[in-house]
Amino acid sequence: MTKLERAERPDMPTEAAQAHRFGKARSAQSAALLEDYVELISDLMASVGEARPTDVARRLGVSHATAIKTISRLKREGLATSRPYRGVFLTDDGEALAERVRKRHRLVVDLLVAVGVPGDCAEADAEGIEHHVSDVALAAFRDFLARR
Amino acid sequence: MTKLERAERPDMPTEAAQAHRFGKARSAQSAALLEDYVELISDLMASVGEARPTDVARRLGVSHATAIKTISRLKREGLATSRPYRGVFLTDDGEALAERVRKRHRLVVDLLVAVGVPGDCAEADAEGIEHHVSDVALAAFRDFLARR
DNA sequence: CTGAAATTGTAGCCTCGTCTACATTTTGGT
DNA sequence: ACCAAAATGTAGACGAGGCTACAATTTCAG
Ligand SMILES: [Mn+2]
Ligand SMILES: [Mn+2]
Ligand SMILES: [Mn+2]
Ligand SMILES: [Mn+2]
Numbered sequence: 001m002t003k004l005e006r007a008e009r010p011d012m013p014t015e016a017a018q019a020h021r022f023g024k025a026r027s028a029q030s031a032a033l034l035e036d037y038v039e040l041i042s043d044l045m046a047s048v049g050e051a052r053p054t055d056v057a058r059r060l061g062v063s064h065a066t067a068i069k070t071i072s073r074l075k076r077e078g079l080a081t082s083r084p085y086r087g088v089f090l091t092d093d094g095e096a097l098a099e100r101v102r103k104r105h106r107l108v109v110d111l112l113v114a115v116g117v118p119g120d121c122a123e124a125d126a127e128g129i130e131h132h133v134s135d136v137a138l139a140a141f142r143d144f145l146a147r148r
Numbered sequence: 149m150t151k152l153e154r155a156e157r158p159d160m161p162t163e164a165a166q167a168h169r170f171g172k173a174r175s176a177q178s179a180a181l182l183e184d185y186v187e188l189i190s191d192l193m194a195s196v197g198e199a200r201p202t203d204v205a206r207r208l209g210v211s212h213a214t215a216i217k218t219i220s221r222l223k224r225e226g227l228a229t230s231r232p233y234r235g236v237f238l239t240d241d242g243e244a245l246a247e248r249v250r251k252r253h254r255l256v257v258d259l260l261v262a263v264g265v266p267g268d269c270a271e272a273d274a275e276g277i278e279h280h281v282s283d284v285a286l287a288a289f290r291d292f293l294a295r296r
Numbered sequence: 297c298t299g300a301a302a303t304t305g306t307a308g309c310c311t312c313g314t315c316t317a318c319a320t321t322t323t324g325g326t
Numbered sequence: 327a328c329c330a331a332a333a334t335g336t337a338g339a340c341g342a343g344g345c346t347a348c349a350a351t352t353t354c355a356g
Contacts, residue, residue, distance in 0.1 A: 012195055013271070019209030022184065025276035026313095029177060033343080036170065047160055054303060061167030066344055068305065073342085085304060085351060115259065116288040123161070128173035128280030137273050140264040174344095181313080202333060214314055216335065221312085233321060233334060 032131035035101045042098035050087040105130050111141040180279035183249045190246035198235040253278050259289040
C-alpha cells in the first residue's frame with residue numbers, strides 16, 4: 001500500500017489538528033470530575049449549609065471511600081479544605097470554579113432546551129456535555145439565547 | 149446541623165436522580181475512547197485504504213504503545229480484528245458503531261455551527277461533546293436543523 | 297449518660313489509559 | 327540481496343478512579 005499524500009484525502013483533518021483536538025478532549029475529561037465535585041459541594045453548602053462526604057458520595061452515586069479520595073485530590077489541587085469529621089469547604093479558588101461551572105451548566109441546559117431537547121434529557125446530557133464546551137462556544141450559546 | 153427535608157431544598161434534584169445522571173455521564177465517558185478509535189479507524193480505511201496502529205496513534209496524539217493496547221481492548225470487545233504486523237480491521241459491529249458515531253459527530257458539529265459556534269471551535273468541542281449526546285437529544289438536533 | 301447507629305477515615309485491590317524502554321518484524325533504497 | 331530505518335509488539339511503571347472490608351470517631355435516642 002503506497003503512502004498517500006495529504007492532498008489526496010481532503011476529507012480528513014491534518015494529523016496535527018486532529019491530535020490536538022483529541023488532546024483537548026482528553027484534558028477536558030480529566031478536569032470533569034473535579035468540576036462536578038466543586039459544583040456539587042457548592043450547591044450543598046448553599047442549600048443545606050454544609051457538604052459532608054457521605055452526601056457528596058450519595059449524590060454522585062459512588063462509595064463514600066471514593067468520594068473521600070477524590071476530595072483529597074481537591075485539597076491537593078487547592079480547591080477545598082477539610083478537617084477530620086468536619087465537612088468539606090471550598091477555597092476561594094474552589095468557589096470561583098464552582099461559580100463558573102454552575103453558570104456553564106445552566107447555560108448548556110438552556111441551550112439544549114432552546115433547540116428542542118426535553119428538560120430531563122437536557123439535564124442528563126448536560127452533565128457530561130458541559131465539560132467539553134469552550135468559552136467561545138459558551139459565548140455563542142449566550143448570543144443565540146439572547147436573540148432567538 | 150439538623151437534617152433538612154427534600155421539600156426544603158427544591159432547587160436541587162433528588163439524590164437518586166442526580167446520582168443516576170452522574171452515572172450516565174461516567175459510563176458515556178468510558179465508551180468515548182472506543183468510539184473515537186472505531187470512528188478514526190473507519191475514516192482511515194475509507195480514505196487511505198488501511199488503518200495502521202502508528203497512524204492511529206499519531207492522529208490521536210498518543211504513543212503507539214497506547215494505541216496498540218487500546219486496539220487490543222477493541223478486539224476484546226468484538227469491535228475490531230488484527231493480525232500481527234497487518235493493519236486493524238473493524239468487525240461488522242465495529243463498522244456499525246463507527247457509522248453511528250460518525251453521523252452523530254457530524255450532527256453535533258452542524259448543530260453547534262447552526263447556533264453560531266465558529267467552525268474550528270465546533271469541530272474541537274464536538275470531539276468531546278458527541279459522546280454525551282443521547283439519542284433523544286440527537287433527534288431534537290435533527291428537527292431543529294430541519295426547521296430552522 | 298451511655299451504647300448503638302451513622303459517619304468518617306484507612307487499607308488494599310482492580311481496571312483503564314497513559315508513558316518509556318526495549319525487542320522483533322517488515323520494508324525499502326542501494 | 328542486504329541492511330538500515332520504520333513499524334509493530336511487549337514489558338513494566340504510574341496515576342486516576344472505582345470498589346469492599348474494616349477501624350475509628352461522632353451523634354443521638356432512650
Ligand atoms: Mn458534569
Ligand atoms: Mn454539572
Ligand atoms: Mn470524540
Ligand atoms: Mn468524533
